[in-house]
Amino acid sequence: MSKNIVILSGAGISAESGIKTFRDAGGLWEDHPVEQVATPExxxxxxxxxxxxxxxxxxxxxxxxxxxxxxxxAxxxxxxxxxxxDVMIVTQNVDDLHERGGAKYVLHMHGELKRVFCTACDFHADWDGDVSVDTPCLACRTVGTVRPDIVWFGEIPHHMDAIDRALSQCDLFVSIGTSGAVYPAAGFVRVAKHYGAQTLELNLEPSEGNLYFDxxxxxxxxxxxxxxxxxxxAG
Incomplete structure (x- = not known):
């Protein structure tokens, strides 16, 4: 039985709970172009x-x-x-469904909806309610600098050092519900294979990187x- 497993989860796992993905809507996220709501610009x-x-x-x-x-x-x-x-869950999803399902160790590489951070002082915090342009930072009290702790297009994903370390040490890499089209996550399977891990894809249809899975x-x-x-x- 595999003792060190890295699991990559994508939009497909949360879609079954009713969370829409922008890829299902022709590049729109809840009717908004992603450039409008998911970029620093x-x-x-x-x-x-x-x-x-x-x-x-x-x-x-x-x-x-x-x-x-x-x-x-979980x-x-x-x-x-x-x-x-060890089982490391790395998710591209910004929801909290893994945690609410019982998982204790989850790396959100694209950020989390229920977190914010301040662009002035880089203070990160859990946040469950609304945010406005008038919300002051909890740390530095600056107004107008609090934004969703989401990795937008053009920004560097979170936790990459920890993810790279886990990929180099795992003996099984499993990708669940991902398109295999978004990097760097799409390249994780090749990193894991390079270090000798077995690879498995669980998906509705073969991903773009399907040929790299055992x-x-x-x-x-x-x-x-x-x-x-x-x-x-059971193994």
């Missing part, structure tokens, strides 16, 4: 619109719940760690992930 051009957009996304989290895939991964992480191994299992994450977890834990 968009924020600079219309901060009121961008804050309102993320306020709505943050509030929408309260209307969705973790699905069977989130819950199964169980896998707990049981493998109890046996002396095995592919197709189907909804809510079905394929719990079945795979059962197999791992």
């Amino acid at each position: 968009g924020f600079a051009a219309d901060p009121v619109l961008v804050q309102r957009f993320y306020n709505l996304r943050r509030a929408a989290l309260k209307t969705v719940t973790p699905n069977a895939a989130h819950i199964a991964l 169980r896998l992480q707990s049981e493998i760690r109890a046996r002396g191994g 095995e592919t299992r197709l189907g909804k994450a809510g079905n394929t992930v719990p079945a795979w977890v059962e197999n791992i834990l």
Whole structure:
């Protein structure tokens, strides 16, 4: 049985809980062009619109719940760690469904809806309510510098050093619900293979990087992930 597992999760796992993805809407995210609401330039051009957009996304989290895939991964992480191994969940998703499903160790490489940071002093904080252009930073009290702690297009993903370290040490890399089109996440499978890990893809359809995986299992994450977890834990 694999003792050190790195799991990459993408939009496909959260879509089954009812969270829309901009790739499903022709480049729109909740009817907005991503350039408008997911770039530093968009924020600079219309901060009121961008804050309102993320306020709505943050509030929408309260209307969705973790699905069977989130819950199964949390169980896998707990049981493998109890046996002396490790399961690192790296997610491209900005929701909190992994944590609400029970996972304790999750790296959000693209940030989190329920966090903000200050562009003036770089103070990061958990945040559950609305943010406006008049919200002062909790640390430096500057007004107009608090923004969603989301990695927008053109920005560097979070936790890359920790992710690279985990990829170099894992013996199994699993990609769940990702398109294989967004870098650097799309390259993780090749990094893991370089260090000798086995690779598995669980997806609705083969990703763009499918040829790099040793095995592919197709189907909804809510079905394929719990079945795979059962197999791992029984092995």
